[in-house]
Amino acid sequence: MTKVTKLHVSSAVMTHPVRLVQAQHLAARLRLDGLAVDPDPQGPPSALRTALVAWSTAAPGASHHLVVQDDVDAPAELLEIVTRTAARFPDEALVFYTNWHARNGAAARLAALAGASWVRAVPDEFTPSLGVCLPSRTAAAFRAYADGSVERHDDELLSVFFRGRGRMSLLAVPNVVEHIGTSSINGHAAQGIRRAACPTSAADAEPLLTRGRVLEEPGWIPYMRYGEGYVRLVGQEQDTDGGRGHHRWRDALPATGIEEEAVLDALAHLPDDLAAGVARTFGREFAEELWVHCLLLGCQAARAAHGLGPAPDDSPPEMLDRMRRSAVATVGPAGLPPERRPEAGPDEVRTMAAFAWAAIRAGERLPAPRPGA
Template sequence: MSSAVMTHPVRLVQAQDLAHRLGLDGLAIDPDPQGPSSALRTALVAWSAAAPGASHHLVVQDDIEAPVELLEIVTEAATRFPDEALAFYTNWHARNGGAARLAALAGAAWVRAVPDEFTPSLAVCLPVTTAAAFTSFARGSAERHDDELFSVFFRERGRMSLLAVPNIVEHIGTSSINGHAAQGIRLAACPVSAADAGPLLAHGRVLEEPGWIPYMRYGEGYIRLPGQEKDADGGRGHHPWREALPATGLTEEGVHAVRKAHLPEDLAARVAHTFGRPFAEELWTYCLLLGRQAAHAARSLGPAPASVPDAAVSRLRRAAVAGAGPAGLSPERRPEAGPEEVRAMTALALSAVRTGEALL
């Protein structure tokens, strides 16, 4: 395993500290820091830095936090999946974040990324042959986002990356050299400790096809439908859950009936006090659909391996649910989610997930 940290001179000290703390090989510095912002420009340097004799290469970005066990965990994962592209972070309000959240509730430790969205690239491990193929593919591209070009590359090869459901890598800060600052606070979908992530990633189950995927962003719930990447816009559009329901076998009337019968008014009122009744109801409905689909996906998985502690699985589920509310807020409102607000949203989301698992 060789490794590199992507960085820009304005974050050089931060990147040096990260590389030192995690025992990473070195820095990949933007070769044209005065030029137009381009993560791809730096990514090409990073992915070309695989050491001679290495079988795999890990590239992380400079604005992350990760445990000192990162290299050990990544190496074990690469040994388990030697031919796969492995991503160790998923954005909490993205479709892939929704896929990771669904997989966590279904009892899986890995999930196949969707083909109609960027590949989360804060921490990615590739076989060196794949890294070389990507640099060859990407060189000369007019695209400036490495995460977008990754998805084009993987789609053309017919196999998207595997996403680590327990996220051991966390995004830090809200600034963005590449123009994403407007997204505000951007965190991992399912953050867990290295102690829990180790056995989960080494032995946990893989969810290859989660089916339709509920996700929530900017205060609205959506559903990512299977095959959406074949839409005229490449699948990049967002389908509100009400519009997408007919393709799931559910009805809006049925969902409303379940919500009317089972929405806990006390919890909804606590969330509504800060974020409004429409958001509280939307969060509960999103998590209802999430619980239903997770229960459905769980049936496609084999038996849980004995080597994965039940407590680790439970903590992963809890992390997935705890992030659903804050991730679903619009960027300007996420700073309002203090500890009390997060506890209220988590309790409301958990009630919906349990209802969805049991009723739909």
């Protein structure tokens, strides 16, 4: 391998011929180095096939390589932000987008509420691969690892690769990469609208990512999928199914140390006006699931914040507040079933966000989890 003499981030947009023009515009606007086109566009859909081309385009002498997918939006400052964060974390795999309804998206949302700008990815889920920067040595190792694999999802294989190395990626909590559209060449269209968990402007993201705190271990993580609340438990990746199963919140409560009576009491006292506003469009059952989810989110975020310690002296509090509001604004639409997400217009999103904040504040007041849970 060519010797790396200084920090330099090379870059590529991975694309398919049907999106070639879109990818060309993206690369030009973001001043990225070039395109990595699917080498077998008529073959079976495979994101990994194109990803391997993209990761092979690292420039000679580059210390890091950034790969973004063609169906994203990002600020013109993306490359500068990536370069500065790579300088801060030179040996880490850095991820700049998290899916709003996935476990890693939920981890980012929890970290945002706790006041962290980075969070370690969970080991039992795919690595969000819409915008990823790897050290060049890591990129080369991943290419060697993935060569000949029958897996077609690069995001799944990235997680397997990181797990094998004993260190998952770092997720940027303020997302500067956003997914656009609902189509999917790789078969994910059924997931509907897929947005970032915490969309953030470049002006806020840059100081947060270069100076903000890191949440290494978020603990158990509440998340929603298809209108129902779940909890990702600590050590779940050691389950016989590799941790890919889903634990409903009521079943998971004993492992969190939170008494079910406390949750049910809070559920009995949810704010009627806001609950009615959510239920009017999405039903009472969804409103109650969203309430419990955000109640647990508030409880666990308060615990995580305590473990983080004090913020740096130059931490921008107003930016942290905007990051938290952004994360909470996505929790309602992300929790809906895919077919219902288009119904979440601006008014519905505001109502769900106000409802979510009420639940988060109530969660912060829940009795402390049992010691040792």
